[in-house]
Amino acid sequence: MLQIDRWKRILIIGICVLGLAYAMPNLFYERVEAHNDAVATIEKTGVSTPELEAAESDWPGWLPSGLVNLGLDLRGGAHLLAEVQVSEVYKSRLDALWPDLRRALAEERATIGTNHKLESQDGLLKIEIGNPDQMARAIEIVRGFSDPVTSLTGAGQSSLDISGDGKVMTVQLSEAEKAVTDDRTIQQSLEIIRRRVDEVGTREPTIMRQGSDRILIQVPGIGSAEELKSLIGTTAKLTFNPVAGIGSDPDAQVDPGQVVLPDSKKEGVYYTIEEAPVVTGEELTDALPSTDQNGLPAVDFRFNPTGARKFGAYTAANIHQPFAIVLDDEVISAPEIQQAITTGSGMISGSMTFDEANELAILLRAGALPAELTFLEERTVGPELGQDSIDAGKIASMVGFIAVIVLMVLSYGMFGVFASIALAINMGLIFGVLSMIGATLTLPGIAGIVLTIGMAVDANVLVFERIREELKTARGPARAIELGYEKAMSAIVDANITTLIIAAILFVLGSGPVKGFAVTLTIGIVTSVFTALWVTRLMTVTWFERARPRQIEV
Incomplete structure (x- = not known):
């Protein structure tokens, strides 16, 4: 029997309305963005000016206000690739250790003689002792300052490598400790850079580790790469x-x-x-x-x-x-x-000026970078170029959308109209989900949406072709429609699961832009299956209940 329970109808319509409601703020992007900025500023500072109040009241507070954030290639901004000079941390660790070593060795001056620090290359601490016969005792004292390495790969190893040659004792970090220190330095640098960028109030920056000692920083909406470098490049030690x-x-x-x-x-x-x-x-x-x-x-x-x-x-x-x-x-x-x-x-x-005082406060509040950053690559993307990319994405999406609608209507008539309406709802649901999760849209993300437009009707095509076949053998159009949806289900599920697996692999193994493509593709697959199997079916059932046709053409 061709029917859908009332609770299912309410659920389907509710999901569509909710998704479209969350997508709606993107139609008024600048207005909602100004509202969100004003709300955030008032909450952060506790100060409300007439301009902030006007921007806040420009969008109703009871409506959703989440937006799809625009990535660097769409909004414009700065791109930096920085290398962390981890070797500086080795020197700092040994320099901080020297006063304690000097006191400990001085306490046994009667045995090992006087001691003093020698000039040495970075990453090494060389100490000359007065009595070379007591080098073993001096090494034993220094070894008391060595700790076990806190990592799985360095289990059982010590943090210091200590050796003696004549009167000179050499102290340095062990290889296992260097590996742990490198990882800790990169993670600390990532966190501090993120805090400094967040203090400025930019939206959805991309700050991620690349390789063993490099950090990729992409900040949409900031003026230039030089401005970004001045903010995050200062060690602020x-x-x-x-x-x-x-x-x-x-x-x-x-x-x-x-x-x-x-x-x-x-x-x-x-x-x-x-x-x-x-x-x-x-x-x-x-x-x-x-x-x-x-x-x-x-x-x-x-x-x-x-x-x-x-x-x-x-x-x-x-x-x-x-x-x-x-x-x-x-x-x-x-x-x-x-x-x-x-x-x-x-x-x-x-x-100092007031701007310099504010910048210094930001740097100190965010914390000191553990090591200096060397910038290997820097690029500024202008907002005009980003707007061109948005316009090109809109044109590509509209051309693809119209072409699919024309094809579906010419091929399947009334059922093609149902598929076209579902496709429009599908686009709204995609932007609604992206807004709810606060996702960042990039050019590859737009490519994922355009691809989804073409893929979204695949499930409808399978259903409609199945209905065509059933019309030849089934008893009546209602039974043909019901069997068409039932028998197309397995093929639709199989096809979309394989695509989801590919999207998951792209997300796990890909970099930032590839991840954006995978996210939009995944959301598009889920929403397209929902609209194809349930939204078009609801429209078909509703139409069939009202029209009661004796025969149908697909």
Whole structure:
């Protein structure tokens, strides 16, 4: 019997209405986008201006407001491929380890003699001891600072490789520890870059690892690659170091463990500082732009409990001594400690504009990159080129849509009209799902949609051809239509499952644009099967119940 239960009819119509409702905001893209930006700004800042209120009220709050985000090739923006200099982390690890090693070796000076650090290449720590006969004891002391490697491949290995030759002991990270450090450095860089980009408020950036030490960054809507580089390329490595002296000679002789750094604003001024910091930017919990007591731009910062304790102890013990605030190997401020700072908060002030203060606050709040980035590839995609791509995609979609409709109507008459209406609903459902999940649409994604237009009627063709065959043998048109849908089901399911498998492989193994193609293709397959099997069937049943034809032509 050709019929569909009432609850099924309600469910089919409800799914279509819901999908089209979520797709509708894309017809008013700029208006809804301005509404969403205004809502996000008001929620983030807590400040509402007349312009923001006007943009917020320009779209009803009770309607869906999700949009299909446009990718870099459609919206324009910046593309960067960066290489992380992981070897810098090895040097930082060993430099941070040296003060503890020096104290531990000094405690047994009577046995192993005096010790001092030798000049060595990056990634190596060379220590000369006074008594070479006690090298084994010195190695044993240093080995006490080695930890087990925390990875499956490095299980049972130590974090340090230690060797001795005469008076010189060489310390370096083991290969297993280097592998773990590399992976941790890349993951940390990814997270920090993502936080910095998110602070600017861009939509749907693509930030992903490529290879062993590279990161791909694509940010739609940003002005240029240079602007993106200035935001994420700065290491923003902040440290607070004791000052040993101030002078004008960049090549001044310094004691071991000290380094000469320039003043970031005053030419010819150089600070000799202790290389080991008292606290670092990693112990910061927040940083906000503000003004100092003279109304000039500044940045307020706050430490976590550990950093606050160390900062308070040092300032209490060094009142009236200068204290250097170092950002990326430049002294940005060197105030004199007037009193103990035990609150865990402070201020960075100096010759900076309000924009520079805001950018510095963003960098500090997002955290310091663990290593420098070297940009291997950079590209800016203009918004005009993106608009051209959108226009070309619209034309391709419309041409494909009209051609399919003409073919279906000429081939199947009234049933072709049903298939064409279902195809239009299918397109709406695709954009509705993309809007609900917040997907990003790229040129390959548009290709997936255009391909879906052609594939969407395949299931209808199978059903209609099956109905044609059944009309020759079945008793009456109702039975022919029912058998047509039933017998075409297995072929439709088999054909679409194989396509879904291919789409899954593309998604798992492909890069960003290929993933976009796979996502739109997968959504298109699911919605096209739904519209072909249920939406066209509902329209056919409804028409048949009203018209009650004695004969039908397909």
